[in-house]
Amino acid sequence: MLSFSEYGDADAPALVIVHGLYGSGRNWGVIAKRLSDRARVVTPDMRNHGDSPRTQTHSYEDMAGDLAELIGHIGGPVDVVGHSMGGKAAMLLALENPGLVRRLVVADIAPVSYSHSQMQFITAMRGVDLDQVTRRSEAEAQLAALGVEPALCSFFTQSLDVPGKRWRLNLDTLAAEMDRILAFPDVSGQFGGDTLFLSGAQSDYVQAGHRPAIRDFFPGARFAKLPGAGHWLHAEKPREFEAAVRVFLGL
Secondary structure (H helix, E strand, O other): OOOOOEOOOOOOOOOEOOOOOOOOHHHHHHHHHHHOOOOOEEEEEOEEEEEOOOOOOOOHHHHHHHHHHHHHOOOOEEEEEEHHHHHHHHHHHHOHHHHHEEEEEEOOOOOOOOOOHHHHHHHHHHHHOHHHOOOOHHHHHHHHHOOOOOHHHHHOOOOOOOOOEEOOHHHHHHHHHHHHHOOOOOOOOOOOOOOEEEEOOOOOOOHHHHHHHHHHHOOEEEEEOOOOOOOOHHOHHHHHHHHHHHHHOOO
């Protein structure tokens, strides 16, 4: 089963926050702690990330199944917030297991295939000489020298085990499965629960042309944008992101 952290009262309504590619549950710790004043917040590490199992596959069917198992363990139905890759996994979970999901927040992703690649970041992480790293700032400097922007350098090194000289990411499987990560499964069905597509106003991940596909799966979908935010909207505008989630979920 997925490794996870938990915040708040065990008797409060459950909220599962699903991180994106190269992330982990710890990336959401601050927001999770703040939301735990009104919810039982669970932040899993997805497979091949953080402390969760390493596998040879990384499909959305795999990830939706992992989330269904987790919800079966903690007790459902639950509210779900998913960002990027985690948003796609959360959408498939809701479509395949609608009884497990009360309400859904999809952060800056659509149920479509994307043409851009994330392989350059795997190349950069593989390029870090971990034998020369004694603190995260040194790894950040190496990533920056490899062309990674500062905000992402800090983000990636949250998944670095400095004493163990290893990444808490299964880079081999993520590289091998990149085409599946960028795609969205061929799936049918609809999720009739309340659904919010919350995007960064400066991001192009959720476009007007994606709305027909979104409404095919989520007929009651609502849309909102966070001004001044890009794809990493929860990191760039954490208070605004938190406020939007609170309003939508009534927390």
